[in-house]
Amino acid sequence: MPRLALVTAIAAAALDDDLVPLLDACARAGIATHVRAWDDPTVTWSRFDAVLLRSPWDYTERLSEFLGWCRHVSTRSNLLNPLPVVVWNTDKHYLATLADLGVPVVATRFVEPEMEPLPTLQAFLAEHPDAAEFVVKPAVGAGSRDAQRYSRDQEFAAANHIARLLEADRSAMLQPYLASVDRDGETALMFFEGRFSHAIRKGPLLQRDEGPTEHLFAAEEITARIPGKDELALADKVLAAATECVHLQSPLTYARVDLIRDDDGHARLLELELCEPSLFFLHAAGSADRFATLMADTLRRSASAS
Numbered sequence: 001m002p003r004l005a006l007v008t009a010i011a012a013a014a015l016d017d018d019l020v021p022l023l024d025a026c027a028r029a030g031i032a033t034h035v036r037a038w039d040d041p042t043v044t045w046s047r048f049d050a051v052l053l054r055s056p057w058d059y060t061e062r063l064s065e066f067l068g069w070c071r072h073v074s075t076r077s078n079l080l081n082p083l084p085v086v087v088w089n090t091d092k093h094y095l096a097t098l099a100d101l102g103v104p105v106v107a108t109r110f111v112e113p114e115m116e117p118l119p120t121l122q123a124f125l126a127e128h129p130d131a132a133e134f135v136v137k138p139a140v141g142a143g144s145r146d147a148q149r150y151s152r153d154q155e156f157a158a159a160n161h162i163a164r165l166l167e168a169d170r171s172a173m174l175q176p177y178l179a180s181v182d183r184d185g186e187t188a189l190m191f192f193e194g195r196f197s198h199a200i201r202k203g204p205l206l207q208r209d210e211g212p213t214e215h216l217f218a219a220e221e222i223t224a225r226i227p228g229k230d231e232l233a234l235a236d237k238v239l240a241a242a243t244e245c246v247h248l249q250s251p252l253t254y255a256r257v258d259l260i261r262d263d264d265g266h267a268r269l270l271e272l273e274l275c276e277p278s279l280f281f282l283h284a285a286g287s288a289d290r291f292a293t294l295m296a297d298t299l300r301r302s303a304s305a306s
């Protein structure tokens with residue numbers, strides 16, 4: 001029987017709602033599946049035919065250690081998604097690359113630790129006169145950690161937030177707060193091997209006048225959603241552009257495309273998740289089985305290639 005490792009983190013295993021449905025579905029698909037933490041040094045990764053990233057959610061503050069681990073695993077097993085994809089996707093600078101390729105992304109200004117002089121908040125706010133609020137968040141981040149929303153008159157607090165990130169040698173991002181999220185939420189579209197599987201609505205995560213979450217990720221309000229035709233078309237465009245960026249020959253094993261509508265109602269890319277996305281199996285009947293069947297095919301292909 002092919003052996004698959006589902007990768008979590010010691011700190012995250014109990015928080016990953018996808019693990020149990022995925023384990024059950026893999027059992028039905030005839031895959032021997034084991035949950036392992038990326039930060040458990042006792043694991044021998046070469047014993048697995050494939051190593052699937054699921055919830056290694058504590059990597060954001062030790063990215064180089066995590067990418068070193070990914071490099072190690074990819075020389076010993078079939079890392080999914082593959083190493084170049086993970087390297088490219090764990091830093092939200094990929095949004096700038098996708099924007100250059102014509103993808104409508106949420107307007108983003110990056111502030112880098114080495115920038116001299118630093119771009120000012122006033123300049124950013126002047127570029128977005130209609131934004132009542134804006135967001136500060138780290139370029140390497142997950143689960144809304146270290147992300148916060150500010151009104152235009154909270155420049156002082158926001159500048160402190162940016163300074164804290166830069167002092168920790170982290171790049172910061174500034175975006176207008178897209179207020180449609182408060183009413184309509186964001187849409188996350190799940191794709192398996194490049195094909196759309198299902199979508200969910202995620203409620204707004206950043207509360208006014210509330211500091212960033214202290215937890216590994218902010219509590220999320222999730223419901224099933226049928227995406228708009230425009231959202232599906234945009235997600236396809238995002239995946240095509242991403243595949244071009246990472247020079248991938250085969251479709252991505254899994255992908256999640258997160259979209260929010262701007263003030264004009266146009267869907268924009270907030271985040272493309274190719275490393276460790278929650279896939280919300282519990283919100284779409286049959287989705288875990290669909291994914292496990294694809295994994296079984298992938299494992300069969302890797303076995304016949306080796």
Ligand SMILES: Nc1ncnc2c1ncn2[C@@H]1O[C@H](COP(=O)(O)OP(=O)(O)O)[C@@H](O)[C@H]1O
Nearest residue numbers: 135141142143144145175176177178204205271
């Ligand atoms: N520009 C924005 N406008 C509205 N909401 C935002 C914006 N940026 C972030 N958020 C909120 O913060 C959450 C986390 O931000 P996101 O960019 O998805 O980073 P991550 O999920 O990697 O922490 C989003 O799900 C959304 O609720």
Ligand SMILES: [Mg+2]
Nearest residue numbers: 143144258271
């Ligand atoms: Mg997100």
